[in-house]
Amino acid sequence: MRALAIAATGMSAQQTNVEVIANNIANINTTGFKRSRAEFADLLYQAERPQGVPNRDGGEPVPEGAMVGLGVRTVGIRNLHIQGTLTQTGNSLDLAVNGRGMFQITTPNGDTVYTRAGSFNRSSTGQLVTSDGYTVNPAITFPQNATAIVVNESGQVYAQVPNQTNPTLLGQLVLTNFSNESGLEPLGDNLYRETLASGQPVNGVAGDVGFGKIQQNYLEGSNVDPVKEITELISAQRAYEMNSKVIQAADEMASTVSKGIR
Template structure:
């Protein structure tokens, strides 16, 4: 029976949906995390009767016809790059983005990757790095005798050196924007990489039109809404149960047919 295979695709779709929701909830406290949403499309249709063809060879045509859908499939798992709320940390190397844009980071392979998680630190050389030791681009070195580090909303990084009255400029942060942020590939560790779908990065200065500003002493929280996730979880669970009921009904109907034929 076709109903068995159709309902099976529905159960598989809701199983994936619950997995996406579970990942969102698991990352509810992950800095800079962007929630994901599973999106589905219907499968091919099997034509039982063509629409628009002549009826019994006469001039009249079949107005609707009969097409049977064969189920559902996953179209995409979309990351929703919506601004998260800002949380004050009091850490001078915690920087949050307000608006569109990505910090640029050089990974262990020398490739440029992108992140919204601005929980930075300094390595043994004084370079500003991520929690995994990846260097923030453009690279900047904080002098060992610096007593404080400041970053302006426009991304100008300065250090106050012991014995000096005027701050010393360390560099100018730049941000990257993408035409299609949903096309970025998540790598884990709060990092993303560009793809053909995302388009090439457009680099600019924080505060420029279309680019985020930087808030020092803050981190961007996850944009996961726990109430929405629980609501979506309940809806996915109910949909899974309904598909299982269809399989149960189809199995009973098939058993009835087999019994009567035997």
């Protein structure tokens, strides 16, 4: 009975949907996290009676056929790169991008990855690094005796050094855009990697056309909306239950037929 297999695909799809929602809710307080959305498409259709074909010679084409769908499948899990809420922290090394753009990060093996989580720190050698110790690119090194650090909206990094009246310019942070941010590969640890689907990285300066501004002493929060996630969770749960009811009904129908045969 096809209904069993069709409903099984529906239950599998809704299970994936719930897993995506669960990951969103689990990361509701993760800095720079971008919520995901499961997307589905219907499967092939089996033609019981094709449309547009005459029922007999010389007749008019059949206006409507009989096409039976064979279920649903997951076609993608889209990361929604929508701006999260900015929260003031008071930490001079906390940086948030207000608008488009991602920070460049260099991993220990030399790969370039990208992040929206600007909770940076100073390493033992004075370099600007992520919470995992990965170097922010371009590299910024702070003087050991720096008394204050200032990052302006365009990403220029200054340090106030004793016995100097004016702050010292240490470097310029660079932001990166992609034509298809949803095509980036999430790596965990708030990091993303370029793929063929994302397109080539486009580097620029914060505040330029197409790039957001950098806000010092702020962090970008997760863009997860708890009310929306709970609503979608309830909807997914109900859809799962309905597919389960279909399987139960198909099983009872099959049982009735088998009893009639006996």
